[in-house]
Amino acid sequence: MNTKLHDLTRAVTGGLMTRRDFVARAAALGVTAATANAMLATAARADQTTPVAGGTFRMGLSGGESTNTQDPALWASQVPLAIGRLWGESLVRETPEGGIEGLVAESWEGSNEAKTWRFKIREGITFSTGQPVTAQDVLRTMERHSNEESKSAALGIVSSISSMRTDGDDIFEVSLEIGNADLPILMADYHLMIQPDGGFGAETAAIGTGAYVMEDFEPGVRATATRREGYWGGDQTVTAHYDRVEVIVLNDATARTAALQSGQVDSINSVDPKIARLLDRAPNLTVRNVSGRGHYVFIAHIDTAPFDNVDLRLALKYAINREELVEKILQGYGSVGNDFPINAAYPLFDDTIPQRAFDLEKAKEHYEKSGHDGSPIILRVADGAFAGAVDAAALFQQTCLAAGIPLEIKREPNDGYWSEVWNVQPFCASYWGGRPVQDQMYSTAYYSGAEWNDTRWKNDAFDAKLIEARAELDDVKRKQIYSEMGRQLNAEGGVILPMFNDFVDGTSNEVQGYSDDPNSPLMNYYAFKHTWKA
C-alpha cells in the first residue's frame, strides 16, 4: 500500500491527478483525508527544496506587439519587460518584501542628506560578450536615458539627477539637488538595463549582464534565450536553472489559458478573473493571485468645474460601492481602495487610516452641500482604461443615481484613449501600475510639477511634505509624513480609487519554487530565474 500511495503522491505533484482525486483514491486505500493532505504537503515540499538544472521554461504572455523593440528606452508593455529581464539587469532590483537587492551594483551608500549616492559595481561581473562591466558603462547608460536627445520612458525617473560621475572603474556616483532616500530603488526601473557603453549606437543589441543570451527575437510572436556561462550569480544549480527560456506572445485570453491547459506553455500572466476559479480546478495547474500595487481609478481634475468643489468630490467618493466593484469587476481578485494610491504592498504604509465606506446618506449630504446645478456629470470610459472599466462605470452610475448624483457615462474608443482622454478630459477612468515606493508614486502623479498629475492635484503643503519625506532617513518620521499625505488625499484629492487589482498568474504544477512578488506578474518576471521543473 505504501508504494501505491507513494506513486499516487508523485502523480499529484507531477500534475497527473488533482488533489481531490488523490484524497478519494487514498481513502479507498484506508487513509484519512487529513493524513492524505499531510502526505501531499510533504511530497510537494520534498520536490521544492532541490532545484533541478535544465529544461526549457515557456511563458505565454499577454502584452506583446509586433512593434516591440529590444531598446530598453522604448519598453512600455509586459512582454518587452519579460524578455529584457532575460538578457539585461539594472543596478538593483526590488525584492518581494519591499527591499532592494544588488544586481549590477554590489553595494551602495548615501551621504550628504541623501543627496549623494555611490554605487559599487559588482566585482568580476561581465556582459554576455565577456567584456567586464565598468562604472563608465553605467554612466553612459544613465546618460542615454537622461540626455537632451533622450526618448526614454525612464526620462521622468532620471531627470531628478543633477550630475553623475565615475570614480575609478567600479564606483558610479549620482548627485541630486534635493535629497532622496529612495534613489537606489529608482535604479531598479526596468528601462535602466546596463548596456555596454550605455547602448549608444547599439540600442537594440540585447547585450547585458543577464543570465541568458537572446537566440531569437520575433517582435509580437516569440523570443528565445539560452543560458550563458559566466553569469555572476553562479551556475545552473544555483540560479537561472533552465537551459532555455521561451516567451510566446498570446494576447488572446482564451488562447493563453488553452495553451497552459494543453501544456504548450508553463506559465501565463493575466488570467481573466472571470475564469480564474474554473481554471484552478484543472488538475495539472495552479492559479496564483498576488495583491500588488496596481489600482483602478476614476480621476477628476480638481481645477475644473464641477470637480473644483471638494463636497462634490466627497459625494462621488461616498457614492461608489467598493466591495461590489471588487466582487463583480475583479471577481474577488483584489482589495478595496481608500482614495489614495497606497496600500499594504508599500513599505511604510499606515494601516490606521480609516477606510471610507459606501454611504449614500453622506453622498446625498455632500452633494446638496456642493450646490451643484444638477447638470449631468460626464465620466469618460473605455474598456482599454482597465479590464471591466465600462461595467465598473455602469455600477458607479447606478449607485450615484441612488444618491441623486446625475452621473452620465460617455464611452470612448480604446484607440487613442491615452492621448485624447486620459490626462486631457476632466473626469475619466484610468489605471496605475503602482510604483515600488510611496515617494515615486506620489512624485509621478500627485506632485505639482509632475507631467502625469492626472488629477491636477497642486497643493503646496503636500509638495513640501513629499520633499521632506524624501530626504528623511528616519523611517518612523517618514511613515508619519506619508500617513498625513495619504489622509489629505483621501479627504480632498481628485482621485476616486475603488480598488487595487491582484496579479493573477497560471502555472503548471511541474514548475517548482514559485513564490509571490507584488511588483509584477510571474514573480516580477523573475520566475525564469528562481523556478525549475521537477
Next chain:
Amino acid sequence: MHPILILVAQRLALGVLLLWAASILIFAGTTMLPGDVAQQILGQGATPQALENLRAELGLNDPPVARYLSWLGGVLQGDLGTALTNGLDIAESISDRLANTMFLAFWAAVISIPLAIFLGLLAVRYKDRWPDKMISAITLTTISIPEFMIGYILVFWLSIKLRWFPSVAIMNDSMSLGEKLNAIAIPVMVLTLVVLAHMMRMTRAAILNVMQSAYIETAELKGLRMLKIIRTHAFPNAVAPIVNVVMLNMAYLVVGVVVIEVVFAYPGMGQYLVDHVAKRDVPVVQACGLIFAAVYIGLNLVADIVSIVSNPRLRHPK
C-alpha cells in the same frame, strides 16, 4: 495581339492605378487617426520632451505630403523602408509574415476548395434528398458560427481534451514540414469550415442552373449516368461563377484571417497589420495595404481570365 493578352495588360495597368489610390487612402486614414506614432510608442509614460525627441528622430515633424512623397519614392525603387516603431526593415519582417499567411492560406485552400466542389457536386446529384440537405445544414451551420467560436470549440476538444494538436500555432524556421502542418492543423480546420459553405452553395447553384438546359436533357436521354453528366457536361459550363467565388474565398484566406491569427497566436500578416495600425506606424500599414490590395486585384484578374478561357464564345470573339 490576342484579346486575352490585351485584357490582362489593361487589367494590370488598372491594378497599378488602384494600388496607388489605395495607398493614398491608407495614408490619409492612418494620419487622421488620433495620436501619432511617438505618442503610441511612449503610451501613458510619455513626457513632452521624450515625445519631441522621438518625433524629431522619426521625421514626424515634416508635413504629411512630404512624408507621403518620400515613402512613394522609396516604394517605386523597391524600398519599403523601416518600421517607425522598432526600426526593423519592413521588407524583411513582412516576408516572414507573408510566407506564414500564404502557408496557412495554401493548406486551407488545398483542403477546402476540392472539398467544397465535391460536396457541391454531391448535393446536385442527390438534390433535395437527405445528403443534399445534410451537406447544406452542416456547412450553413459552420459558416453561421463566428470563426473564433469554432476555433475555441475545436481547441477544447482536439487540443485540451484529446491532446492531438497544439492549441497555439507557433511557427519557426527550425520546424520540419510535418511539425508545421501539425501546428496549423486546427486553424486549417477552422478556416475550411468557414469558407466551405460559400463555395459549396455556389457550386450547387451554378450547376443546378446549367442542369435545366436542353443539352443536359439530351445527355440524360442518351442514357449517361448522373455523375458523368454533371462532371463532363454541366461542370465545365458552370466553372466561371464557381471560380469567382473560389477566388473571393482565397482572397479572404489571405487578407481576412486576423481573428484566427489572434486566437491561435499565428504570426501572419493580419496581426502584424493590426499592431502597426494601433501604433500609427504608417510605412508598415502602407506596405501591408499594398500587399493585400495586390492579392485582391491579382486573384480577381485570375478569376476573369479563367471565365474567359473556359468560355469558347469569349475565347474566340468574332
